[in-house]
Amino acid sequence: MLPDKFKERMKQFLGEEEYNAFITAFEEDRRYYALRANTLKCDVSFIKNLPYITGNIPWEETGFYYAENATPGKHPYHEAGLYYIQEPSAMAPVSYLNVQPGDKILDLCAAPGGKTTQIACKLKGQGLLVTNEINKDRAKILSLNIERLGIANAMVLNETPQHLSEVFEGYFDKILIDAPCSGEGMFRKNDNAADEWSVDNVLACAKRQAEILDLASKMLLPGGRIVYSTCTFSKEENEDNIYAFVNRHPDFKEVDRRRLWPHKDHGEGHFLCVLERDGELVNDGNRYIPGGKNVPVKKDVLKPFYAFCDETLKKGALEKLMESKNIIMFGKQLFLAPTFMPSVNGLKVLRPGLHLGEIIKDRFEPNHALALFLRPEDVNASFDLPSDSADIKAYLNGQTLRITEDIKKGWCLVTTDGYSIGWGKASGGMIKNHYPKGLRINY
Template identity: 45%
Template sequence: MELPLAYINEMKALLGAEYEDYLASFEEVRLYGLRANTLKISPAELAEKGEFSLSPVPWCESGFCYAEGERPAKHPYYHAGLYYLQEPSAMTPGAMIPIEEGDFVLDICAAPGGKTTQLAARLGGTGLLISNDISAGRAKALLKNVEISGITNAIVMSEPPKKLAERFGGFFDKILIDAPCSGEGMFRKEPDMVKSWNEELLTFCREQQADILEHCASMVKTGGMILYSTCTFAKMENEDSIQTFLDNHPEFTLVPLEKNWGFVPGCEPLTECVRLYPHKIKGEGHFLALLQKTGEPTPCSTPTEASIGEKEMEPFRQFAKETLTGKWKGTFQIYGDSLCLLPEGAPATKGLRVLRSGWQLGTLKKGRFEPSQAFAMGLKKEEVKNVLDMPLSDERVIRYLKGETLEAPEAKDGWTLVCVDGYPLGWGKTQKGRLKNKYAVGWKWE
């Protein structure tokens, strides 16, 4: 691989005698990772299934490396949302930000969803997660990953930081900034990124990073935290960005991050930060800084969303009575023809570009309710009366994922939750032993 001379000089200045070790890391085999979705399965349970050759990622309790040549994306468990494919070092931001149950969290540069799915798993269905990406196209991929993971407490948006800051002053307990960057830490994994590297790109990224940090400063509560991360080595995008932010915001302080597993301190004087180098760890390059806001609390005036009336809920209530177990309570809202169940304390979002608010339960059309794919993915088998639960070895599993009609003599008539080994895949509608396939068209197995 031919590296730009300016980049070589930058890395030599940064690493000194370790530069040759860094260069040698390009000859090593890249690592492939996946992370267990603890909303659905524990890491131990996933490993015990023995479907892949898994070895633990030391800095992420739910993370594993898998063997090159294995194809976990072509497996029914992937379609069941049991894991997310993610490079091991990319698991560090979501693992190291101190999330607590009940937190209100913003993932401001969220697409395609690796960090969002990790944050949601750590929230465990509590609190609120706003997942935002300024690119509407990338936000669509984000939405699919939110839905396939069974996340029920998220709002997916596509807005610039300035617009969010105007609406969410002092609203969040934690904010994750996986900042746009020059991507130097990914050169080994994605060699084509080298071609687009130049010093103008670094300057452009630095400006974007400063803008995002500035607007996040006003959105985090006093006592709350911002985790800033990049996948680059450039000091100007990392420590320099953080130092400029601290100079402009004395109400923020750096919180020391753990320095185990081959992680090294940030460049002087910001040694509270963490750097990841591919010649030091089993993973690619990364940088992390954890900032905490101090001072007097500021009031939050963000209005919350109200619930619709019971009359509008009647079609869903009838469906729930026939199909679901238990009682369904909470804040329900209709967007277009979609019925959504919102997280407690969900903000009003009128005027914002929202792809999804909360858990999309289904659609209301002409006085009837039809359940959505997202609803199926967020359910547990025990919450549905009529279930077709097939073992992984059943050839009907793949046929279902391909959108085919199934023979299902064991299923009762009516709406049916289709599962593999107890994990939901989607809906079907059974009549006289035949299951009409309701799997999402855009998700079909190819």
């Protein structure tokens, strides 16, 4: 049931004729389901040709609608990070961010990670993505999605916008603000959103969004771009906020704007606006690194890691992995970070780059994230499990695999249809399962 006050406001906003079409859309069940190809791991054509794909998303070339009765979230390809399931209209804002490989980008309100992973695909492994979520539990989910999709150039933070604006003043080329909002565009998808709606909440959200916009503006370079988006219809949270922001910041101008409507577009509700700052964007590679550079780990400490690489990776794979990157250490945990990644000092960091693994005494234990980043051609030993087999279900359930193939003893990359999905350790006709316990699936 839609709140009466909400309906009154929308009728006044849209006019009677369009309002009737708008309300009729809410009387229908949600009809459109979508996913987006992870081009860091697979070709768009591979996803496009999956049997349950029904069409392309008009505003995102790597996005596709899928049949309502399909369950791509339960398929091994999902665990291998080949795609991200995302509401269709939510794919629009990043398409307007004009991401270029090599950019330094901030996703300020990033959980659960749909737009962050979309940005990462467009960066093509180059540049830097700082992705932030103020809620710690949601930040953990964000971090897991970055891991699943094999993203190596992202720094995951659990910070306030206020603190970020102090650390990163004048640093980013592009900023995405998918602002927390009253969620009117999710009424058809989520019944609780309608139950929690009120005019007071709309106004409170608008006030909070204005503060976030002001803080984000401090972090953008001259000539840079902000895309502001919400999944709500209210004018206060959208056009009114943008109008007031531009008045407060005369060095910014609005260059584009779009609304997606459930009665017009094949998706739920969304608003986006493109803001650009006066000036010329210069990306010369010499800009400062907030907080100073991360201190690389001493080579003698890394002996177990290099021993693992000698045994597990093919010749040249380590050099490719380490190109323009530094290994940094959190306790016993090793991460691979771009050389220009901001210092972890003074920040609440969940993931400073690619999680390589852990040094335990004199040995190295690889992390699941490293498996999802690597490809079969990078390793000496891999073992493939067809995505429609009982074996892949057993692996994802944490079971030991019995094999007849002659596989070198030690770490091996487990794949499904040629795509990496986790680690195993081969010995005596068996592969001991190293799929993380917290991710295991009971089929």
